[in-house]
Structures are given as structure tokens and as C-alpha cells.
Amino acid sequence: MPRAPKVPNYFSVHLMMQGGHREEVQFPTIQDFQKWYSSEIVPKSASNDFINVPIKHIQNEYMVVRPSSILAIRVQAVYTSSVDRSYDE
Template sequence: MPRTPNEYIIHILMESGHREEVRFPTIQEFQKWYSGELVPKAASHDFISVPIKNIQGEYMVVRPSRIVALRVEPVFSSSVERYQ
């Protein structure tokens, strides 16, 4: 039986070399943000909001035109937690 990830870590790699990480509870929530917010404004130099749901009171904005890559990493409850 295939395992189901507990969450997805999205690694955002910027043109400047900076890397950011955000977490989504489901792949569908990531796809909704990606297709509804990021893709339509991909060439834009205006800031868009990146949802950070696991850190209350904190937010992040990015310029979509400066994102060069996204890496989607599924995290399973049996995975070793590397980010604490």
C-alpha cells in the first residue's frame, strides 16, 4: 500500500541564489497556490504573497520573475526531521 505524505516542503530557489522553504499540508493546496498565484504572474516584477501557514504572524513576498526553480519534497511521518 502506498504511503501518503504528511506534508510537502516547497523549496524556492531565487535568481540571487537565496533559498526559501515553505510547507503545504497537501499537494492540492500547493497546486492551488502555484496555478492560481504564481503561474499567472510568472513574468511579473510585482510582489506576490507566499503562504506560510505554519508560522503565525510571519509572511513572505517574492517577485515571481526572480524564481528560477521550485523543488517539491514530500515528508512522511516516518521521515527523519532535519529542520528542527
């Protein structure tokens, strides 16, 4: 019986910005990240106006960035358990 593919618990998004600054934010799904990226970053990539960066795992904290200052984005799937608990019978 084939095993079901592992599903990430969340996606860690690393923003690398001008001046060497790095920030990490988390998205519950890759689709949530893609929606934010395509609606906020892509259309405003050359803008110096601030945009909101969602920080859902930290209450009462907000982050804004200038899209033009983002040099690179790294997306990493995070699995909270490295132990495979599925067994073939």
C-alpha cells in the same frame, strides 16, 4: 492483503531565486501547492509585483516574492515516520 499507500504528512516546497536565495515553505497537500502555483505563480511569472507566499506553519510571519525572481521550484513529499507500522496477518 495489500498495504495502503503511504500518505505524506506535508509537502516541502523549496523556492530557488535569483541571487542564490533559497526559501522553504510547506503545504499540507499537493493540491494546496498546485492551487497556489497555478493561481499565483503561473499567471504572474514575468511580474515584478510582489505575491504572497503562504507560510501556514509559522504564526505572525509573512513572505512575499517577485514571481519573476523564482528560477526553480522543488517539491518534496515529507513523511514524519519512517517506520512502517502496518503488518500483514
